Each structure stands twice: as C-alpha cells, then as structure tokens.
Amino acid sequence: MLAAARKDLILDRLRREGRIVAKELAIELGLSEDSIRRDLRELDAQGLAVRVYGGALPASPAIVDYASRAAVAPDSKRRVAAAAVALIAPGATVILDGGTTTLAMVDALPKSFPCTIITHSPTVAAALLDHAAEVFVIGGQLFKHSAVACGAAAVEAANSVSADAFFLGVTGVHPTAGLTTGHPDEAAMKRALASRAADTYVLASTDKVGTASRFGVLPFDETAGIITDTPAEDPISRELAAAGAVLIHAAERAG
Template sequence: MLTSTRKALLLDRLARDGRLMATDLAVELRVSEDTIRRDLRDLAAEGRLLRVHGGALPLSPTHAPVAVRRSLHPQAKAALGRRAAALIRPGQIVILDGGTTHLALVAALPPGLACTVVTHAPAIAAALEPFPWIEILLIGGPILRLSMVATGVEAAEAYGNLRADIAFLGVTGLHPETGLTTGHPEEARLKARILRAAAEVVVLATPDKLDATSPHRIAPLEAMNTLITTGERPDWLSPDSRHLRA
C-alpha cells in the first residue's frame, strides 16, 4: 500500500472511530508499528490529527488563530450566542472568556441588561461598549496573540480572587478521553482558574469542537455544568451536566 493511500485510510478511520490505535492498525494493514507511528507523526505535523500515547485523536480545526476562526460556522455561533445570552440574569457577575463565539453572545445580549462582566479579552470588553448598564471589568496581562487574550500571573491572580455567578468558558475541543482542551498551555492554566472562580460553568460548542481535541487539557468534561450545542446531546456527556440545544 502506498504511503499516501495508507495515510488517507488512517484519516478516514479516525473520522469514523474517533481514535486510532497504532498496534491494531499495524496488524490490520500488515505493516510495522514504526510505520504507523511515522504516518501519525507526519499527519500530526500537517495539523491533521493529535498524537497521543498508543495512537491518535481528532485534532480540533478551531485550534487556529482568531483571524481564521472568525470565518468558521457564523450561523451556529449566532444561535449558540442567543441561547447562552438567555442564561444571564440581571445583577449577576459574569465571566466571559475570549473567542468568536462569545462575541456572538455579546451581540445577543438585551440592550437594557444590568450586570457585571469580567473578561480578559479586549475584544469582548470593546464589544460591550453599547450596553450602558453593564459594568465591565477588564483583566490585564501579557496578550497571547493566538487568541488575543491576556494571560500570565496577573490574570491568574485576578481570577483567583474572583467569585462569579456564571462563566462562559471557551474551549477548542471536547472529547470523552481528553476532556476540555485548548491550544496553548498558558490559556489552559488560566481557563482552569476560571473554572474554579464561577458557581456555574457554561461551554458553547460549535459542531467541529465535539469529539475533537487540542494539545492542552483544561479539565475533565465533568468540570462544566452546562453544554450548549446546535445538535443532540452527546452520548459522552456526564449525566450531571445539563445540555441545551441552540
């Protein structure tokens, strides 16, 4: 079998099964495990999958710079934003993570809403300008250009001292094995702080984030209280977690 044909087969199998096991594939395709691992290494370098111990998992296509993510799934993001905005109550302290889906949430907020929004994303803070009754608390620190959000010790300490009613957490992947993931280690650490700072954690997920993973783990799936998607409830979602369909 040609290398290109074998790699195409691996990608098809990954899309079908959600995981690749190098040992099983070597037996099935009658090649060495080293050959399969080399194929997986090449595909990982091309950004087609994420290598894990023993094989590979689907790599989230949303593990990309903000400029690329802006054009992905605009209708789904608008629907998710509307569903999420309805969860915010007057007077609450709300954490809004960065991301293009959360910009859609801001666009869906009622004009007269009075609450406090805490964010480490300058774009989110700027988008809240038309809402006169929303108090905006912008958390600062070095800007991670991949996502255009603040990170670092200052941001982590600020969230460590905060107690919020609800947090809308941005992730780039949700997978039953790796949990909630994102594309940068600094972001993963800060998002873990956000989880601990809120009484309720909500994740908005476009279809390409489901059953996909990114390199850096934030927390297990059970760490989120509510998942909002545009489709049916995923079968791997914890029974204790609420699912809302946009």
C-alpha cells in the same frame, strides 16, 4: 499501501470513528506499528491529528489564527451563544472567556440587559462598549493567537474576582480527551477563571465537538454543562454523555 494513502485512510477513520488505535490499525493493514506511529507523528506535526498514548484523535479546526476563526461554523456559534445568554439571570455577574463564540454571546445579549461582565479578552470588552452591562477587564500579557490576557499577572488578577457563571471557550470537546485547548498558558488561565465562578458552562459549537487539542482544561464533572447544537441523537453526543458530560442542547434552549 503508500504513505499518502495511509494518511488519507487515517484521516477518514478519525472523521468517522473519532479515534485511531495504532496497534489495531497496524494489524488491520498488515503493517508495522512503527509505520502507523510515523504517519501519526507527521499528521500531528501538520495539525491534522493529535497524538495520544496508543494512537490519535481528530485535531480541532478551531486552533487556526484568531482572524480565521470567525469563518468557522458561524451559525453553530450563534445558536450556542443564544442558548448561553438565556442562562444569564438579570443582575448576575458572569465571566466571559475570549473567542468568537463569546463575541457571538455579546451580539446575542440585549444592550439594555443589566449584568456585570468580567473578561480577559480586550475584543469582548470592546464589543460591550454600547451595552448597559458593567464591564471589568482582567489584564496581563496579551496572547495574540486568541486575543486574551494570559500569564502569571492575569492569573493573579483572576484570583481576586468571583462570579455566578463562567462561559468557557475550548477548542476541543472529546469523550476521551475531555475539554482541551491549544496552549498551556491559555489552559491555566481558563482553569483559574473557572475556579472563581459558581458554575462553568462550556461553549461547544459543532467544530469543537469530537475533536481534541494538546492541553487539557477541565474534567467534565467540574462543569455545569456543555452548550452545543450537536443533536442529542448524534453518536458523539451519546459518547459524551456516557463519559459524564452534561449536554445543554442549544437548539432546544434557543427554541
């Protein structure tokens, strides 16, 4: 089998099964494990898979540049955002992560809704200008790929706030890889913000579910729930639940 055909097979298997075990695939195809590992390295370098010990996981499509993310699963993000907003009590203090799903939350939040919002995203803060909510912005070095403040100064500033809830954006939600994102500084900032909230809710539109990125954020048991519109009967939902994730199904919440 030619390398191109092998890679197509690997990508199809990742889409259907959510993981590749290099040793098992090598035996199935009658090839050396080194050949499969080389294919996985090349697919990882192209951003099409994420190599892990013993194999690979599907790469998240949410690691594209910020401007391109708005076009990825917009309807799913709106459903997740509506369900997330329904969890905010009047007068609550909440932390909003950066990203296009949190921007969708701002769109879903009634402009007269009384609450306090803390964010390290200048785009989220700007979108709240005509809302009644009090807004506090955490500063630091701007990470342009995701339009959020990160780094030591941002983490230090985050340690001085507290909130009822944190709405966490990730790029991957996978039964074995857990909650992941594409940059170590972003992952550290997300953990810092989660530590300042009583509850952390994960925003998981369909493009994130079943995929993985390079850097771990939090284990499932440190979150109050994963808000997603992936159907409860979907096999990936069952796998996530078996891994300890609490799923909040957006369609049910929104309805």
